[in-house]
Amino acid sequence: MWAGNAWRAALSEVPCGRSAQSVLAQLRGILEREPEGIHRAGTWKSERVITSRQEPHIHVDGVSGGINLCANNYLGLSSHPEVIQAAGLSSVRFIRGTQSIHKNLEAKIARFHQREDAILYPSCCDANTGLFEALLTPEDAVLSDELNYASIIHSICLCKAHKYHYRHLDVADLEAKLQEAQKHWLCLVATDGAFSMDGDIVPPQICHLASRYGALVFVDECHATGFLGLTVQGTDELLGVMGQVTIISSTLGKALRGASGGYTTGPGPLPYLFSNSLPPAVGCASKALDLLMESNTIVQSMAAKTQWFCSMIEAAGFTVSGASHPIHPVMLGDAQLTSHERHLCHWIQLPVVSKGKAQIWVQISALHSEEDIDCHVEAIVEVGRLYRALP
Numbered sequence: 549m550w551a552g553n554a555w556r557a558a559l560s561e562v563p564c565g566r567s568a569q570s571v572l573a574q575l576r577g578i579l580e581r582e583p584e585g586i587h588r589a590g591t592w593k594s595e596r597v598i599t600s601r602q603e604p605h606i607h608v609d610g611v612s613g614g615i616n617l618c619a620n621n622y623l624g625l626s627s628h629p630e631v632i633q634a635a636g637l638s639s640v641r642f643i644r645g646t647q648s649i650h651k652n653l654e655a656k657i658a659r660f661h662q663r664e665d666a667i668l669y670p671s672c673c674d675a676n677t678g679l680f681e682a683l684l685t686p687e688d689a690v691l692s693d694e695l696n697y698a699s700i701i702h703s704i705c706l707c708k709a710h711k712y713h714y715r716h717l718d719v720a721d722l723e724a725k726l727q728e729a730q731k732h733w734l735c736l737v738a739t740d741g742a743f744s745m746d747g748d749i750v751p752p753q754i755c756h757l758a759s760r761y762g763a764l765v766f767v768d769e770c771h772a773t774g775f776l777g778l779t780v781q782g783t784d785e786l787l788g789v790m791g792q793v794t795i796i797s798s799t800l801g802k803a804l805r806g807a808s809g810g811y812t813t814g815p816g817p818l819p820y821l822f823s824n825s826l827p828p829a830v831g832c833a834s835k836a837l838d839l840l841m842e843s844n845t846i847v848q849s850m851a852a853k854t855q856w857f858c859s860m861i862e863a864a865g866f867t868v869s870g871a872s873h874p875i876h877p878v879m880l881g882d883a884q885l886t887s888h889e890r891h892l893c894h895w896i897q898l899p900v901v902s903k904g905k906a907q908i909w910v911q912i913s914a915l916h917s918e919e920d921i922d923c924h925v926e927a928i929v930e931v932g933r934l935y936r937a938l939p
């Protein structure tokens with residue numbers, strides 16, 4: 549996709565010893581110039597926006613677009629009446645275009661995050677893969693928190709950039725790695741916004757530091773989108789570092805549940821991979837975003853329930869980990885947990901977490917009632933007594 553080349557061209561013009569602001573400013577200028585060159589060379593390929601079903605004859609931008617001969621729709625199942633409700637497009641967007649529902653949702657996501665562009669993927673795992681591989685070359689460096697979510701780590705492994713790992717949320721260690729990485733062209737700091745295991749949140753100093761060293765910042769917001777920050781945009785809003793986070797990836801399958809899929813959002817145009825589109829679960833995500841942009845009632849309810857849970861569990865004598873986030877692991881120290889399934893929660897111990905950090909992983913939702921929470925606390929107290937984890 550040309551956008552990937554444009555990003556590359558932009559980065560190759562960035563001098564060493566630059567600020568993140570100047571990297572972005574150069575990037576922006578080149579991104580604006582690059583399409584002109586491609587137009588002049590006659591190699592520009594506009595994306596078709598399909599406004600009808602993916603049938604043999606399609607409409608493009610509202611008018612008849614002729615016969616669709618590049619759909620990979622071998623069996624015609626994309627327009628089969630019984631499959632229609634679940635069906636999406638059956639070919640990659642670069643070849644056969646994309647649909648207006650996808651474009652509309654991408655625009656809505658970009659608006660929600662106050663970014664220029666967004667690209668949908670079948671999942672956030674795909675979004676992460678699509679981003680690092682398309683964006684980074686062997687001349688670049690990526691600096692990754694050691695406790696980043698597996699899909700970030702795997703996506704980084706697949707890309708060709710130099711890899712640095714810094715200790716979890718450790719600003720001093722990141723600074724040492726940033727100094728070492730100055731010899732590379734682009735430096736990208738990659739972190740979860742809210743970490744899914746411990747519910748801890750990246751400190752703003754990580755973004756400030758990246759900025760000071762001219763590094764761009766990527767944040768995976770799967771555990772933040774839709775409920776963290778004043779207008780629930782996520783960690784960057786919560787921490788007041790929106791201007792310092794360049795690219796975000798997130799999922800439609802957690803707080804925006806009812807949908808599935810993932811996306812990247814950031815300065816436009818974003819690069820993307822040749823991957824099939826998201827099926828029209830996009831309608832659910834679109835509706836979920838409407839609800840969140842209209843009112844914060846659901847989010848407030850979740851926050852109040854999280855607080856209620858924490859106060860109850862702490863009153864019972866437990867230590868909970870996590871920050872202002874609905875993920876609140878209840879720490880059980882060295883307890884050797886076995887099966888205890890009165891409630892559907894997830895216990896974690898060695899080797900997944902380090903010694904002394906055995907925990908019951910708890911995530912509160914707006915759907916839980918106070919009775920649910922009380923009952924859950926009761927069950928945890930029972931487990932705590934069973935494993936002698938209560939003082």
Ligand SMILES: Cc1ncc(COP(=O)(O)O)c(C=O)c1O
Nearest residue numbers: 671672673697744770799809810
């Ligand atoms: C931090 C993080 N990133 C990405 C994902 C994957 O999201 P998706 O299911 O959309 O691929 C998860 C899922 O648990 C996650 O916790």
